[in-house]
Each structure stands twice: as C-alpha cells, then as structure tokens.
Amino acid sequence: MSALLMTLSVVLAVSTLTGSTNNYYNDPTRFTDCSVTKKFAELTNATLTPLILKRGELSYWQGILQTKRTIQWAVLHAILTHNFKNYTNITFIDEKFNLCDFFVDVIQKHCPLQPGIYHWKFNATVPKLLWPGQYHGKATVYNEKGDEIICITKQCTID
Numbered sequence: 722m723s724a725l726l727m728t729l730s731v732v733l734a735v736s737t738l739t740g741s742t743n744n745y746y747n748d749p750t751r752f753t754d755c756s757v758t759k760k761f762a763e764l765t766n767a768t769l770t771p772l773i774l775k776r777g778e779l780s781y782w783q784g785i786l787q788t789k790r791t792i793q794w795a796v797l798h799a800i801l802t803h804n805f806k807n808y809t810n811i812t813f814i815d816e817k818f819n820l821c822d823f824f825v826d827v828i829q830k831h832c833p834l835q836p837g838i839y840h841w842k843f844n845a846t847v848p849k850l851l852w853p854g855q856y857h858g859k860a861t862v863y864n865e866k867g868d869e870i871i872c873i874t875k876q877c878t879i880d
Contacts, residue, residue: 755872795820
C-alpha cells in the first residue's frame, strides 16, 4: 500500500478549483462560471450530458458563447482532477491548447473571432483511461496579454 501511495504522490495535485458566481450550481448538467470579469466574454446555457458519464461512450456538450471583444488569439488551459477515495486529488489533465483551433472544431470559425453570439454543440467520447468516480474540471481562457477571458468549472461523475 505504501508503494502505491509513493507512486501516486508523483502525480498528486491539490485542487483549488472552486468558485461560483452564477445561479446554475443546482443544475447538475450545467457549468459554473468562475470568471473574474465578464468584460471579454460570457458562456451561458452550457451543459454536459448525460448526468453520469460512461467511459467509452459519447458525452454531449453545448452552450452559447457571447464575445464582447475581438479574440485575436487565446490559450485554453484545461484541468481535470479526480477525487481519489476522498483522500486527495489526482490530476489527469493539465494542458494548454490553442483556442483558435478549438473554435474551428466547435463553432467552425477562425480567429480573429469578432464580437458576437456563437452557439456550440459537439460530442466527445469519454476516455476509457479515466477511473470511475467524481471529477472536477476547470477551463480558463487567456488572451495574448494574459488577461482572463472566461473561466468555467464542472463537477461530474464517470462510471
């Protein structure tokens, strides 16, 4: 058991992913807005279904993005942590992506992205490598100056 804990200690991360500034915290399919400001963009009606995700099966994502300023370039920082036996959090994903590439996939638009309202809807297969249990995800977008454009979090269960 101590060898397992030693091995896990290499990949452990303490989650500081908290915060809620919207009214959607009671709806388990919705995302929580953790943005420090709404001057750049706002994500509304963002959902992830089904309620309990299953490894190897499709998940469905949708929402409405309202951009208030032109996005020339941005980075999407995605973090996914797993609550391991209510003991500690293990980070499965901590990656940065080019947001402009993400826009092409999700809303079929290229940067620069002009101010406006964009509907996005896509599906993705839940990776089989994820362990069953509770997860906390956070996605934060930063522009070329390092300003936070938007931040969202989501609690989910994977079976």
